[in-house]
Amino acid sequence: MKKFNSFPIIKTNLLSHHSITITTLTLSNEQQQQQQTQTSKQRVSEQTCLSLLHSCTTLTSLTQIHSLILKLGLHQNPLVLTKFASTSSNFNSIHYASSFIFHSHHNADPPSFYDAFLFNTVIRAYAQTLHSKSMALHFYKTMLCYGVLPNKFTYPFVLKACAGIGGLNLGKSVHGFVVKLGFEDDLHVQNTMIHMYCCCEGEVEFARKVFDGSPKSDSVTWSAMIGGYARSGRSTEAVGLFREMQVVGVCPDEITMVSVLSACTDLGALELGKWLESYVDRMKITKSLELCNALIDMFAKCGDVDKAMKLFRRMSMRTIVSWTSVIDGLAMHGRGLEAVSLFDEMVEQGVAPDDVAFIGVLSACSHSGLVDKGHYYFNSMEKNFGIVPKIEHYGCMVDLLSRAGLVKEAVEFVQNMPIEPNQIIWRSIITACHARGELKLGETISKELIKSEPMHESNYVLLSNIYAKLLRWEKKTKVREMMDMKGMKKVPGSTMIELNNEMYEFVAGDKSHDQYKEIYEMVDEMGREIKRAGYVPTTSQVLLDIDEEDKEDALHRHSEKLAIAFALLNTNPGTPIRIVKNLRVCEDCHSATKFISKVYNREIVVRDRNRFHHFNNGLCSCRDFW
Protein backbone atom coordinates (compact mmCIF):
# COMPACT_ATOMS: atom_id res chain seq x y z
CA MET A 1 0.00 0.00 0.00
CA LYS A 2 2.74 2.34 0.94
CA LYS A 3 4.32 2.11 -2.47
CA PHE A 4 1.42 3.87 -4.13
CA ASN A 5 1.19 6.88 -1.92
CA SER A 6 4.96 7.28 -1.78
CA PHE A 7 4.90 7.91 -5.50
CA PRO A 8 3.34 11.33 -5.83
CA ILE A 9 5.34 12.60 -2.90
CA ILE A 10 8.59 11.81 -4.61
CA LYS A 11 7.44 13.56 -7.72
CA THR A 12 6.34 16.77 -6.11
CA ASN A 13 9.35 16.91 -3.85
CA LEU A 14 11.69 16.46 -6.76
CA LEU A 15 10.06 19.25 -8.65
CA SER A 16 10.28 21.68 -5.81
CA HIS A 17 13.44 20.80 -3.87
CA HIS A 18 15.75 19.02 -6.30
CA SER A 19 18.64 16.99 -5.09
CA ILE A 20 18.46 16.70 -1.33
CA THR A 21 14.97 15.29 -1.45
CA ILE A 22 15.97 12.58 -3.87
CA THR A 23 18.69 11.22 -1.62
CA THR A 24 16.50 11.02 1.43
CA LEU A 25 13.70 9.46 -0.49
CA THR A 26 16.07 7.03 -2.11
CA LEU A 27 16.87 5.60 1.30
CA SER A 28 13.30 5.42 2.39
CA ASN A 29 12.43 3.81 -0.88
CA GLU A 30 15.09 1.21 -0.39
CA GLN A 31 13.81 0.43 3.06
CA GLN A 32 10.40 -0.20 1.60
CA GLN A 33 11.75 -2.40 -1.14
CA GLN A 34 13.43 -4.75 1.32
CA GLN A 35 10.07 -5.90 2.59
CA GLN A 36 8.75 -6.83 -0.82
CA THR A 37 9.28 -9.65 -3.29
CA GLN A 38 12.01 -9.43 -5.91
CA THR A 39 9.73 -8.91 -8.93
CA SER A 40 7.41 -6.31 -7.54
CA LYS A 41 10.47 -4.59 -6.11
CA GLN A 42 11.91 -4.40 -9.58
CA ARG A 43 8.71 -3.10 -11.04
CA VAL A 44 8.26 -0.44 -8.43
CA SER A 45 11.83 0.79 -8.68
CA GLU A 46 11.53 0.82 -12.44
CA GLN A 47 8.40 2.93 -12.17
CA THR A 48 10.05 5.17 -9.60
CA CYS A 49 13.06 5.75 -11.80
CA LEU A 50 10.95 6.43 -14.86
CA SER A 51 8.86 8.87 -12.93
CA LEU A 52 11.85 10.62 -11.43
CA LEU A 53 13.43 10.88 -14.86
CA HIS A 54 10.24 12.30 -16.22
CA SER A 55 10.55 15.43 -14.14
CA CYS A 56 14.33 15.63 -14.18
CA THR A 57 15.79 18.76 -15.77
CA THR A 58 19.30 19.32 -14.50
CA LEU A 59 22.53 17.42 -14.78
CA THR A 60 22.78 17.33 -10.99
CA SER A 61 19.48 15.54 -10.59
CA LEU A 62 20.47 13.24 -13.43
CA THR A 63 23.62 12.16 -11.58
CA GLN A 64 21.56 11.43 -8.51
CA ILE A 65 19.10 9.34 -10.42
CA HIS A 66 22.13 7.57 -11.84
CA SER A 67 23.24 6.46 -8.39
CA LEU A 68 19.69 5.46 -7.62
CA ILE A 69 19.61 3.31 -10.75
CA LEU A 70 22.83 1.61 -9.69
CA LYS A 71 21.58 1.09 -6.16
CA LEU A 72 18.40 -0.49 -7.42
CA GLY A 73 20.26 -2.64 -9.90
CA LEU A 74 18.48 -1.18 -12.92
CA HIS A 75 21.57 -0.48 -14.98
CA GLN A 76 20.62 -3.19 -17.47
CA ASN A 77 16.99 -2.21 -17.76
CA PRO A 78 16.56 -0.94 -21.35
CA LEU A 79 13.43 1.01 -20.54
CA VAL A 80 15.09 2.93 -17.73
CA LEU A 81 18.25 3.49 -19.76
CA THR A 82 16.29 4.75 -22.73
CA LYS A 83 14.37 7.14 -20.54
CA PHE A 84 17.63 8.19 -18.96
CA ALA A 85 19.08 9.06 -22.36
CA SER A 86 15.97 10.81 -23.63
CA THR A 87 15.92 13.04 -20.56
CA SER A 88 19.24 14.56 -21.57
CA SER A 89 18.69 17.91 -23.13
CA ASN A 90 22.18 19.30 -23.47
CA PHE A 91 25.61 18.08 -24.36
CA ASN A 92 26.78 17.51 -20.79
CA SER A 93 23.84 15.42 -19.78
CA ILE A 94 23.68 13.31 -22.93
CA HIS A 95 27.40 12.75 -22.65
CA TYR A 96 26.95 11.69 -19.06
CA ALA A 97 24.07 9.41 -19.97
CA SER A 98 25.72 7.74 -22.94
CA SER A 99 28.98 7.07 -21.15
CA PHE A 100 27.03 5.48 -18.32
CA ILE A 101 24.92 3.37 -20.68
CA PHE A 102 27.73 2.21 -22.92
CA HIS A 103 30.54 2.18 -20.39
CA SER A 104 32.66 -0.95 -19.93
CA HIS A 105 31.20 -2.87 -22.83
CA HIS A 106 33.68 -1.66 -25.38
CA ASN A 107 35.86 -4.75 -25.52
CA ALA A 108 33.34 -7.35 -24.51
CA ASP A 109 30.40 -8.75 -26.43
CA PRO A 110 27.59 -6.24 -26.55
CA PRO A 111 25.00 -6.89 -23.86
CA SER A 112 21.73 -8.30 -25.08
CA PHE A 113 19.65 -5.45 -23.67
CA TYR A 114 20.98 -3.01 -26.26
CA ASP A 115 18.19 -2.38 -28.72
CA ALA A 116 17.40 0.02 -31.55
CA PHE A 117 15.18 2.16 -29.33
CA LEU A 118 18.02 2.76 -26.90
CA PHE A 119 20.44 3.70 -29.69
CA ASN A 120 17.86 5.87 -31.41
CA THR A 121 17.38 7.83 -28.23
CA VAL A 122 21.08 8.48 -27.79
CA ILE A 123 21.52 9.33 -31.47
CA ARG A 124 18.55 11.69 -31.31
CA ALA A 125 19.87 13.47 -28.24
CA TYR A 126 23.22 14.07 -29.92
CA ALA A 127 21.68 15.00 -33.28
CA GLN A 128 19.52 17.64 -31.61
CA THR A 129 22.35 19.12 -29.60
CA LEU A 130 24.61 21.79 -30.99
CA HIS A 131 28.18 20.73 -31.87
CA SER A 132 27.68 17.05 -31.18
CA LYS A 133 26.55 15.75 -34.54
CA SER A 134 29.67 13.62 -34.90
CA MET A 135 28.81 11.90 -31.62
CA ALA A 136 25.42 11.00 -33.09
CA LEU A 137 27.22 9.35 -35.97
CA HIS A 138 29.63 7.65 -33.60
CA PHE A 139 26.75 5.93 -31.86
CA TYR A 140 25.14 5.06 -35.17
CA LYS A 141 28.40 3.30 -36.10
CA THR A 142 28.53 1.62 -32.69
CA MET A 143 25.01 0.39 -33.28
CA LEU A 144 26.06 -1.19 -36.57
CA CYS A 145 29.19 -2.68 -35.00
CA TYR A 146 27.14 -4.29 -32.26
CA GLY A 147 24.81 -5.80 -34.82
CA VAL A 148 21.78 -3.86 -33.63
CA LEU A 149 19.64 -3.31 -36.71
CA PRO A 150 18.57 0.31 -37.26
CA ASN A 151 14.86 0.83 -37.81
CA LYS A 152 13.01 3.52 -39.76
CA PHE A 153 13.13 5.84 -36.76
CA THR A 154 16.92 5.72 -36.71
CA TYR A 155 17.51 7.41 -40.05
CA PRO A 156 15.84 10.79 -39.62
CA PHE A 157 18.16 11.33 -36.62
CA VAL A 158 21.24 10.05 -38.42
CA LEU A 159 20.51 12.12 -41.52
CA LYS A 160 19.93 15.18 -39.39
CA ALA A 161 23.38 14.68 -37.91
CA CYS A 162 24.83 14.30 -41.43
CA ALA A 163 23.10 17.54 -42.41
CA GLY A 164 24.82 19.28 -39.51
CA ILE A 165 28.22 18.02 -40.63
CA GLY A 166 27.68 18.42 -44.34
CA GLY A 167 30.01 15.84 -45.87
CA LEU A 168 28.70 14.48 -49.15
CA ASN A 169 30.45 11.11 -48.92
CA LEU A 170 29.06 10.56 -45.47
CA GLY A 171 25.58 11.38 -46.66
CA LYS A 172 25.90 9.09 -49.65
CA SER A 173 27.02 6.18 -47.52
CA VAL A 174 24.10 6.62 -45.14
CA HIS A 175 21.85 6.92 -48.18
CA GLY A 176 23.22 3.53 -49.30
CA PHE A 177 22.26 1.94 -46.00
CA VAL A 178 18.80 3.43 -46.17
CA VAL A 179 18.29 1.83 -49.57
CA LYS A 180 19.77 -1.50 -48.43
CA LEU A 181 17.46 -1.66 -45.44
CA GLY A 182 14.46 -0.66 -47.52
CA PHE A 183 13.58 2.60 -45.77
CA GLU A 184 13.90 4.87 -48.79
CA ASP A 185 10.15 5.02 -49.36
CA ASP A 186 9.42 6.12 -45.82
CA LEU A 187 8.27 9.73 -46.08
CA HIS A 188 10.11 10.89 -42.97
CA VAL A 189 13.35 9.27 -44.10
CA GLN A 190 12.99 10.62 -47.63
CA ASN A 191 12.26 14.16 -46.46
CA THR A 192 15.24 14.20 -44.14
CA MET A 193 17.38 12.82 -46.94
CA ILE A 194 16.41 15.77 -49.14
CA HIS A 195 17.22 18.14 -46.31
CA MET A 196 20.54 16.40 -45.70
CA TYR A 197 21.65 16.74 -49.32
CA CYS A 198 20.52 20.37 -49.34
CA CYS A 199 22.84 21.00 -46.40
CA CYS A 200 25.87 19.51 -48.14
CA GLU A 201 27.66 22.43 -49.76
CA GLY A 202 26.66 22.72 -53.40
CA GLU A 203 24.83 19.42 -53.54
CA VAL A 204 21.28 20.61 -54.05
CA GLU A 205 21.22 18.53 -57.23
CA PHE A 206 21.45 15.32 -55.22
CA ALA A 207 18.55 16.51 -53.13
CA ARG A 208 16.62 17.27 -56.29
CA LYS A 209 17.23 13.74 -57.54
CA VAL A 210 15.77 12.28 -54.35
CA PHE A 211 12.94 14.80 -54.59
CA ASP A 212 12.16 13.89 -58.20
CA GLY A 213 12.32 10.19 -57.45
CA SER A 214 10.04 10.34 -54.45
CA PRO A 215 6.86 8.31 -54.82
CA LYS A 216 5.01 10.42 -52.25
CA SER A 217 5.41 13.98 -51.16
CA ASP A 218 3.89 16.27 -48.56
CA SER A 219 4.41 19.85 -47.46
CA VAL A 220 7.57 18.80 -45.61
CA THR A 221 9.08 17.37 -48.80
CA TRP A 222 8.42 20.60 -50.68
CA SER A 223 9.54 22.84 -47.83
CA ALA A 224 12.83 20.96 -47.56
CA MET A 225 13.51 21.37 -51.27
CA ILE A 226 12.32 24.99 -51.49
CA GLY A 227 14.34 25.85 -48.38
CA GLY A 228 17.37 24.12 -49.90
CA TYR A 229 17.17 26.24 -53.04
CA ALA A 230 16.60 29.38 -50.98
CA ARG A 231 19.63 28.76 -48.75
CA SER A 232 21.91 28.13 -51.70
CA GLY A 233 20.91 31.41 -53.29
CA ARG A 234 18.83 29.77 -56.01
CA SER A 235 15.83 31.89 -55.16
CA THR A 236 14.24 31.83 -58.60
CA GLU A 237 14.16 28.06 -58.51
CA ALA A 238 12.75 28.17 -54.98
CA VAL A 239 9.87 30.37 -56.11
CA GLY A 240 9.40 28.25 -59.23
CA LEU A 241 9.11 25.14 -57.10
CA PHE A 242 6.56 26.83 -54.89
CA ARG A 243 4.44 27.52 -57.96
CA GLU A 244 4.85 23.93 -59.08
CA MET A 245 3.75 22.80 -55.64
CA GLN A 246 0.48 24.61 -56.12
CA VAL A 247 -0.01 23.09 -59.55
CA VAL A 248 0.54 19.62 -58.11
CA GLY A 249 -1.93 20.47 -55.36
CA VAL A 250 0.14 19.98 -52.22
CA CYS A 251 -1.00 22.43 -49.56
CA PRO A 252 1.78 24.66 -48.23
CA ASP A 253 1.97 25.19 -44.47
CA GLU A 254 3.61 27.97 -42.47
CA ILE A 255 7.06 26.44 -42.81
CA THR A 256 6.74 26.27 -46.59
CA MET A 257 5.76 29.93 -46.52
CA VAL A 258 8.80 30.86 -44.44
CA SER A 259 11.03 29.07 -46.97
CA VAL A 260 9.51 30.71 -50.01
CA LEU A 261 9.46 34.10 -48.28
CA SER A 262 13.17 33.92 -47.65
CA ALA A 263 13.67 33.32 -51.39
CA CYS A 264 11.37 36.23 -52.15
CA THR A 265 13.34 38.44 -49.76
CA ASP A 266 16.54 37.55 -51.56
CA LEU A 267 15.00 38.47 -54.90
CA GLY A 268 13.63 41.73 -53.54
CA ALA A 269 10.33 40.89 -55.21
CA LEU A 270 7.86 43.09 -53.35
CA GLU A 271 4.83 42.22 -55.47
CA LEU A 272 5.45 38.52 -54.96
CA GLY A 273 5.92 39.14 -51.26
CA LYS A 274 2.60 40.96 -51.01
CA TRP A 275 0.95 38.14 -52.87
CA LEU A 276 2.47 35.60 -50.50
CA GLU A 277 1.14 37.54 -47.54
CA SER A 278 -2.36 37.60 -48.97
CA TYR A 279 -2.05 33.91 -49.79
CA VAL A 280 -1.24 33.19 -46.13
CA ASP A 281 -4.40 35.05 -45.12
CA ARG A 282 -6.55 33.47 -47.80
CA MET A 283 -5.46 29.94 -47.00
CA LYS A 284 -5.72 30.63 -43.27
CA ILE A 285 -2.16 29.47 -42.73
CA THR A 286 -1.15 29.94 -39.10
CA LYS A 287 0.87 33.12 -38.71
CA SER A 288 3.45 31.62 -36.43
CA LEU A 289 6.09 33.80 -34.84
CA GLU A 290 8.62 32.62 -37.40
CA LEU A 291 6.26 33.36 -40.26
CA CYS A 292 5.62 36.88 -38.94
CA ASN A 293 9.36 37.41 -38.65
CA ALA A 294 9.85 36.21 -42.20
CA LEU A 295 7.14 38.62 -43.42
CA ILE A 296 8.70 41.52 -41.55
CA ASP A 297 12.11 40.75 -42.98
CA MET A 298 10.65 40.39 -46.46
CA PHE A 299 8.87 43.77 -46.38
CA ALA A 300 11.93 45.51 -44.97
CA LYS A 301 14.31 44.02 -47.52
CA CYS A 302 11.92 44.41 -50.44
CA GLY A 303 11.71 48.15 -49.84
CA ASP A 304 8.58 48.67 -47.77
CA VAL A 305 10.00 49.17 -44.30
CA ASP A 306 6.87 51.02 -43.16
CA LYS A 307 4.80 47.95 -43.82
CA ALA A 308 7.39 45.88 -41.93
CA MET A 309 7.04 48.28 -39.03
CA LYS A 310 3.24 48.01 -39.09
CA LEU A 311 3.37 44.21 -38.96
CA PHE A 312 5.92 44.39 -36.18
CA ARG A 313 3.68 46.67 -34.11
CA ARG A 314 0.76 44.33 -34.55
CA MET A 315 2.63 41.25 -33.32
CA SER A 316 1.46 39.92 -29.96
CA MET A 317 4.71 38.09 -29.28
CA ARG A 318 8.11 39.27 -30.40
CA THR A 319 11.54 37.77 -30.13
CA ILE A 320 14.96 39.29 -30.56
CA VAL A 321 14.74 38.17 -34.20
CA SER A 322 11.62 40.30 -34.77
CA TRP A 323 13.29 43.36 -33.26
CA THR A 324 16.51 42.81 -35.16
CA SER A 325 14.68 42.43 -38.47
CA VAL A 326 13.02 45.84 -38.20
CA ILE A 327 16.13 47.52 -36.80
CA ASP A 328 18.17 46.15 -39.72
CA GLY A 329 15.41 47.18 -42.08
CA LEU A 330 15.43 50.77 -40.84
CA ALA A 331 19.23 50.78 -40.98
CA MET A 332 19.25 49.63 -44.61
CA HIS A 333 16.91 52.45 -45.50
CA GLY A 334 19.16 55.02 -43.87
CA ARG A 335 16.65 55.65 -41.08
CA GLY A 336 19.27 55.39 -38.37
CA LEU A 337 17.56 57.51 -35.72
CA GLU A 338 14.42 55.39 -35.83
CA ALA A 339 16.53 52.21 -35.70
CA VAL A 340 18.39 53.48 -32.66
CA SER A 341 15.24 54.48 -30.81
CA LEU A 342 13.69 51.09 -31.56
CA PHE A 343 16.76 49.45 -30.11
CA ASP A 344 16.37 51.55 -26.95
CA GLU A 345 12.69 50.65 -26.78
CA MET A 346 13.61 46.99 -26.99
CA VAL A 347 16.05 47.26 -24.11
CA GLU A 348 13.48 49.21 -22.06
CA GLN A 349 11.00 46.41 -22.59
CA GLY A 350 13.48 44.00 -21.07
CA VAL A 351 14.45 42.18 -24.25
CA ALA A 352 18.16 41.48 -24.01
CA PRO A 353 20.00 42.34 -27.22
CA ASP A 354 22.26 39.64 -28.66
CA ASP A 355 25.34 40.03 -30.82
CA VAL A 356 23.27 40.13 -34.02
CA ALA A 357 21.08 42.93 -32.65
CA PHE A 358 24.23 44.93 -31.95
CA ILE A 359 25.39 44.47 -35.53
CA GLY A 360 22.05 45.94 -36.55
CA VAL A 361 22.16 49.00 -34.33
CA LEU A 362 25.84 49.67 -35.09
CA SER A 363 25.31 49.45 -38.81
CA ALA A 364 22.31 51.78 -38.40
CA CYS A 365 24.62 54.33 -36.74
CA SER A 366 27.19 53.83 -39.44
CA HIS A 367 24.76 54.33 -42.33
CA SER A 368 23.33 57.47 -40.77
CA GLY A 369 26.52 59.07 -39.52
CA LEU A 370 25.63 58.72 -35.81
CA VAL A 371 29.24 58.52 -34.61
CA ASP A 372 28.66 59.27 -30.91
CA LYS A 373 25.73 56.89 -30.63
CA GLY A 374 27.77 54.20 -32.35
CA HIS A 375 30.53 54.57 -29.77
CA TYR A 376 27.97 54.52 -27.00
CA TYR A 377 26.38 51.23 -28.12
CA PHE A 378 29.73 49.64 -28.87
CA ASN A 379 30.98 50.46 -25.37
CA SER A 380 27.77 49.26 -23.76
CA MET A 381 27.98 45.82 -25.33
CA GLU A 382 30.37 44.28 -22.89
CA LYS A 383 29.76 46.65 -20.00
CA ASN A 384 25.99 46.40 -19.82
CA PHE A 385 25.17 43.20 -21.62
CA GLY A 386 28.26 41.02 -21.26
CA ILE A 387 28.59 40.54 -25.00
CA VAL A 388 32.19 40.45 -26.20
CA PRO A 389 32.45 42.35 -29.50
CA LYS A 390 33.29 40.16 -32.48
CA ILE A 391 34.96 41.02 -35.75
CA GLU A 392 31.58 42.08 -37.18
CA HIS A 393 31.17 44.69 -34.45
CA TYR A 394 34.69 46.01 -34.94
CA GLY A 395 33.84 46.07 -38.65
CA CYS A 396 30.81 48.26 -37.97
CA MET A 397 32.91 50.65 -35.91
CA VAL A 398 35.59 50.98 -38.57
CA ASP A 399 32.87 51.55 -41.13
CA LEU A 400 31.22 54.12 -38.86
CA LEU A 401 34.45 56.12 -38.58
CA SER A 402 35.31 55.66 -42.25
CA ARG A 403 31.94 56.82 -43.49
CA ALA A 404 32.11 59.83 -41.22
CA GLY A 405 35.36 60.78 -42.93
CA LEU A 406 37.46 60.06 -39.85
CA VAL A 407 40.05 58.06 -41.76
CA LYS A 408 42.84 58.64 -39.25
CA GLU A 409 40.63 57.56 -36.34
CA ALA A 410 39.55 54.49 -38.28
CA VAL A 411 43.15 53.43 -38.85
CA GLU A 412 43.97 54.04 -35.18
CA PHE A 413 40.95 52.05 -34.15
CA VAL A 414 42.17 49.11 -36.24
CA GLN A 415 45.64 49.37 -34.71
CA ASN A 416 44.20 49.23 -31.19
CA MET A 417 41.76 46.40 -31.86
CA PRO A 418 42.35 43.26 -29.80
CA ILE A 419 41.66 41.05 -32.82
CA GLU A 420 43.08 40.82 -36.32
CA PRO A 421 41.26 43.02 -38.84
CA ASN A 422 39.76 41.19 -41.82
CA GLN A 423 39.52 42.20 -45.46
CA ILE A 424 36.09 43.74 -45.00
CA ILE A 425 37.59 46.19 -42.52
CA TRP A 426 40.42 47.16 -44.86
CA ARG A 427 37.99 47.66 -47.71
CA SER A 428 35.92 50.05 -45.56
CA ILE A 429 39.04 52.09 -44.93
CA ILE A 430 40.10 52.08 -48.58
CA THR A 431 36.66 53.28 -49.63
CA ALA A 432 36.96 56.12 -47.13
CA CYS A 433 40.45 56.93 -48.41
CA HIS A 434 39.02 57.16 -51.91
CA ALA A 435 36.14 59.38 -50.81
CA ARG A 436 38.29 61.67 -48.65
CA GLY A 437 41.25 62.01 -50.98
CA GLU A 438 43.68 60.02 -48.83
CA LEU A 439 44.81 58.41 -52.03
CA LYS A 440 48.37 57.46 -51.08
CA LEU A 441 47.17 55.60 -47.99
CA GLY A 442 44.41 53.97 -49.99
CA GLU A 443 46.89 52.81 -52.59
CA THR A 444 49.21 51.30 -49.97
CA ILE A 445 46.45 49.41 -48.20
CA SER A 446 44.92 48.22 -51.48
CA LYS A 447 48.24 46.79 -52.63
CA GLU A 448 48.67 44.96 -49.33
CA LEU A 449 45.18 43.62 -49.59
CA ILE A 450 45.74 42.35 -53.12
CA LYS A 451 48.84 40.54 -51.88
CA SER A 452 46.97 38.81 -49.10
CA GLU A 453 43.81 38.11 -51.05
CA PRO A 454 44.78 38.04 -54.72
CA MET A 455 41.63 36.41 -56.03
CA HIS A 456 39.15 38.91 -54.64
CA GLU A 457 37.89 41.12 -57.40
CA SER A 458 36.79 44.12 -55.37
CA ASN A 459 40.36 44.69 -54.10
CA TYR A 460 41.41 45.45 -57.68
CA VAL A 461 38.39 47.61 -58.30
CA LEU A 462 39.26 49.72 -55.24
CA LEU A 463 42.86 50.19 -56.36
CA SER A 464 41.73 50.95 -59.86
CA ASN A 465 39.31 53.60 -58.61
CA ILE A 466 42.08 55.23 -56.63
CA TYR A 467 44.32 55.41 -59.72
CA ALA A 468 41.41 56.88 -61.65
CA LYS A 469 41.04 59.60 -59.08
CA LEU A 470 44.80 60.23 -59.24
CA LEU A 471 44.43 60.36 -63.05
CA ARG A 472 47.12 57.68 -63.29
CA TRP A 473 45.61 55.91 -66.29
CA GLU A 474 48.69 53.81 -67.02
CA LYS A 475 48.58 52.36 -63.50
CA LYS A 476 44.89 51.78 -63.81
CA THR A 477 45.51 49.79 -66.99
CA LYS A 478 48.13 47.76 -65.13
CA VAL A 479 45.54 46.78 -62.54
CA ARG A 480 43.29 45.54 -65.31
CA GLU A 481 46.22 43.54 -66.72
CA MET A 482 46.94 42.00 -63.33
CA MET A 483 43.38 40.77 -63.19
CA ASP A 484 43.59 39.34 -66.69
CA MET A 485 46.86 37.62 -65.91
CA LYS A 486 45.33 35.86 -62.96
CA GLY A 487 42.47 34.79 -65.16
CA MET A 488 40.00 36.69 -63.01
CA LYS A 489 36.58 37.43 -64.32
CA LYS A 490 34.65 40.44 -63.18
CA VAL A 491 31.43 39.47 -61.45
CA PRO A 492 28.91 40.83 -63.91
CA GLY A 493 26.69 43.50 -62.44
CA SER A 494 23.05 42.66 -62.82
CA THR A 495 19.80 44.40 -62.05
CA MET A 496 16.48 42.75 -61.46
CA ILE A 497 13.06 44.22 -61.77
CA GLU A 498 9.66 42.76 -61.09
CA LEU A 499 6.90 43.37 -63.60
CA ASN A 500 3.52 41.64 -63.99
CA ASN A 501 4.45 38.70 -61.78
CA GLU A 502 7.75 38.12 -63.51
CA MET A 503 11.31 38.93 -62.56
CA TYR A 504 13.43 40.40 -65.33
CA GLU A 505 17.18 40.42 -65.03
CA PHE A 506 19.48 42.72 -66.96
CA VAL A 507 23.26 42.63 -67.33
CA ALA A 508 25.41 45.35 -68.86
CA GLY A 509 24.99 45.52 -72.62
CA ASP A 510 22.20 42.93 -72.43
CA LYS A 511 20.45 42.28 -75.73
CA SER A 512 18.59 39.15 -74.78
CA HIS A 513 15.29 40.86 -74.12
CA ASP A 514 12.59 40.93 -76.82
CA GLN A 515 12.17 44.63 -76.30
CA TYR A 516 15.88 45.40 -76.44
CA LYS A 517 15.73 47.85 -79.33
CA GLU A 518 13.12 49.98 -77.62
CA ILE A 519 15.04 49.70 -74.34
CA TYR A 520 18.24 51.03 -75.94
CA GLU A 521 16.35 53.83 -77.62
CA MET A 522 14.89 54.69 -74.24
CA VAL A 523 18.36 54.62 -72.67
CA ASP A 524 19.58 57.09 -75.28
CA GLU A 525 16.58 59.31 -74.73
CA MET A 526 17.13 59.20 -70.98
CA GLY A 527 20.76 60.17 -71.55
CA ARG A 528 19.76 63.19 -73.63
CA GLU A 529 17.07 64.31 -71.20
CA ILE A 530 19.17 64.13 -68.07
CA LYS A 531 22.13 65.83 -69.74
CA ARG A 532 19.83 68.70 -70.52
CA ALA A 533 18.92 68.77 -66.83
CA GLY A 534 22.55 69.05 -65.83
CA TYR A 535 23.86 65.49 -65.56
CA VAL A 536 27.57 64.99 -66.22
CA PRO A 537 28.78 61.41 -66.73
CA THR A 538 31.31 60.08 -64.21
CA THR A 539 33.62 58.20 -66.50
CA SER A 540 36.53 57.62 -64.13
CA GLN A 541 35.11 54.43 -62.68
CA VAL A 542 34.95 52.53 -65.91
CA LEU A 543 37.50 49.78 -65.53
CA LEU A 544 37.94 49.17 -69.24
CA ASP A 545 40.73 50.97 -71.02
CA ILE A 546 38.76 52.83 -73.66
CA ASP A 547 38.39 56.42 -74.75
CA GLU A 548 36.06 58.90 -73.08
CA GLU A 549 33.23 58.70 -75.56
CA ASP A 550 33.15 54.93 -75.46
CA LYS A 551 33.30 55.06 -71.70
CA GLU A 552 30.17 57.11 -71.68
CA ASP A 553 28.62 54.59 -73.98
CA ALA A 554 29.62 51.73 -71.67
CA LEU A 555 28.07 53.56 -68.73
CA HIS A 556 24.82 53.92 -70.60
CA ARG A 557 24.66 50.20 -70.95
CA HIS A 558 24.98 49.49 -67.23
CA SER A 559 22.33 47.03 -66.19
CA GLU A 560 20.73 49.53 -63.83
CA LYS A 561 20.01 51.99 -66.65
CA LEU A 562 18.64 49.23 -68.86
CA ALA A 563 16.27 48.15 -66.08
CA ILE A 564 15.09 51.71 -65.47
CA ALA A 565 14.51 52.26 -69.18
CA PHE A 566 12.57 49.00 -69.28
CA ALA A 567 10.47 50.17 -66.33
CA LEU A 568 9.79 53.58 -67.91
CA LEU A 569 8.57 51.80 -71.03
CA ASN A 570 6.33 49.32 -69.24
CA THR A 571 4.86 51.01 -66.19
CA ASN A 572 2.37 53.83 -65.79
CA PRO A 573 3.63 57.39 -65.42
CA GLY A 574 4.01 58.45 -61.82
CA THR A 575 4.26 54.94 -60.38
CA PRO A 576 7.33 54.06 -58.33
CA ILE A 577 10.09 51.98 -59.92
CA ARG A 578 11.82 49.36 -57.78
CA ILE A 579 15.01 47.65 -58.84
CA VAL A 580 17.45 45.28 -57.18
CA LYS A 581 21.19 45.25 -57.90
CA ASN A 582 23.60 42.45 -57.08
CA LEU A 583 26.52 44.87 -56.52
CA ARG A 584 26.90 48.32 -55.04
CA VAL A 585 25.42 51.03 -57.16
CA CYS A 586 28.15 52.80 -59.13
CA GLU A 587 28.79 56.50 -58.86
CA ASP A 588 27.58 57.29 -62.34
CA CYS A 589 24.37 55.29 -62.05
CA HIS A 590 23.69 56.95 -58.73
CA SER A 591 24.05 60.39 -60.22
CA ALA A 592 22.06 59.50 -63.33
CA THR A 593 19.24 57.96 -61.30
CA LYS A 594 18.87 61.16 -59.31
CA PHE A 595 18.33 63.07 -62.55
CA ILE A 596 15.99 60.42 -63.95
CA SER A 597 13.80 60.62 -60.84
CA LYS A 598 13.47 64.34 -61.39
CA VAL A 599 13.10 64.46 -65.16
CA TYR A 600 10.59 61.61 -65.36
CA ASN A 601 8.89 62.43 -62.07
CA ARG A 602 9.29 58.96 -60.65
CA GLU A 603 10.18 57.62 -57.25
CA ILE A 604 12.96 55.12 -57.88
CA VAL A 605 13.82 52.64 -55.12
CA VAL A 606 17.13 50.87 -55.60
CA ARG A 607 18.29 48.04 -53.40
CA ASP A 608 22.00 47.51 -53.83
CA ARG A 609 24.25 44.97 -52.15
CA ASN A 610 24.30 46.86 -48.87
CA ARG A 611 21.36 49.17 -48.56
CA PHE A 612 18.44 51.02 -50.11
CA HIS A 613 18.47 54.24 -52.09
CA HIS A 614 15.20 56.11 -52.42
CA PHE A 615 15.48 58.55 -55.30
CA ASN A 616 12.95 61.34 -55.37
CA ASN A 617 12.90 64.60 -57.27
CA GLY A 618 16.64 64.60 -57.93
CA LEU A 619 17.73 63.57 -54.44
CA CYS A 620 18.68 60.30 -52.83
CA SER A 621 17.87 59.18 -49.29
CA CYS A 622 21.50 58.14 -48.78
CA ARG A 623 22.53 61.76 -49.11
CA ASP A 624 25.23 60.68 -51.55
CA PHE A 625 27.28 58.69 -49.13
CA TRP A 626 26.98 54.94 -49.30
Added chain:
DNA sequence: ATAGGAAATG
Protein backbone atom coordinates in the same frame (compact mmCIF):
# COMPACT_ATOMS: atom_id res chain seq x y z
C1' DA B 1 10.04 7.56 -30.54
C1' DT B 2 10.90 9.99 -36.66
C1' DA B 3 11.12 15.11 -41.13
C1' DG B 4 11.15 20.95 -43.34
C1' DG B 5 11.50 27.34 -41.28
C1' DA B 6 13.23 33.45 -38.94
C1' DA B 7 17.82 38.46 -37.88
C1' DA B 8 24.18 39.10 -39.38
C1' DT B 9 29.99 44.17 -40.41
C1' DG B 10 31.25 45.90 -46.79
